[in-house]
Amino acid sequence: AQSVTQPDIHITVSEGASLELRCNYSYGATPYLFWYVQSPGQGLQLLLKYFSGDTLVQGIKGFEAEFKRSQSSFNLRKPSVHWSDAAEYFCAVGESGGYNKLIFGAGTRLAVHP
Amino acid sequence: SAVISQKPSRDICQRGTSLTIQCQVDSQVTMMFWYRQQPGQSLTLIATANQGSEATYESGFVIDKFPISRPNLTFSTLTVSNMSPEDSSIYLCSVGSNGNTIYFGEGSWLTVV
Helix, strand or coil: CCCEEEECCEEEEEECCCCEEEEEEEEECCCCEEEEEEECCCCCEEEEECCCCCCCCHHHCHHHHHHEECCCCCEEEECCHHHHHEEEEEEEECCCCCCCCCCCCEEEEEEEEE | CCCCCEEEEEEEEEEEECEEEEEEEEEEEEEEEHHHHHHHHEEEEEEECCCCCCCCCCCCCCCCCCCEEEECCEEEEEECCCCHHHHHHHEEEEEEEEECCCEHHHHHHEEEC
């Protein structure tokens, strides 16, 4: 069965520091991978997605993620964090073929210190 | 990208009552889904809303508790029936669109008292 693991429940970084949020998935075929962000009191916003091709994916708000098949990982990165990046981040995997349901990780809550 | 509108955005309901949440999309979409996010938790899929047929429910969710309608390719409803405080959650509508991207509505924040 598909599953997604986000090992870090909480992460705190200083503003301007780099960020990496970890995501590991379990799926037999080529997965469709997503990162979403949820700010307090808000819905989910798509940051980026990976279906195929270049394993380094650029997203909105300066985020990027790298798909590593050998490690079953899809880690999210940002070179310099802004205070407004404080939010909950969810990694999700969908069945290949698209238009399908997503399995979400538990989420990582990011706090940003000034 | 697809624009998804959910109503109501928030509500406080009495236990034992039912509430219907509406999801309207600005374009025709193939797939529509309903998720639940309990306080402090991640998202869990309730069901896939199928146009013209009965919804497909995930394990742990049943039609009597969460009846779903999808009369066309742009609209769906989720009803939370006979509510209890444990149903207090965010309910999110999701659609598949534009090259397999999955979009979410802003969610309906439900509190049962």
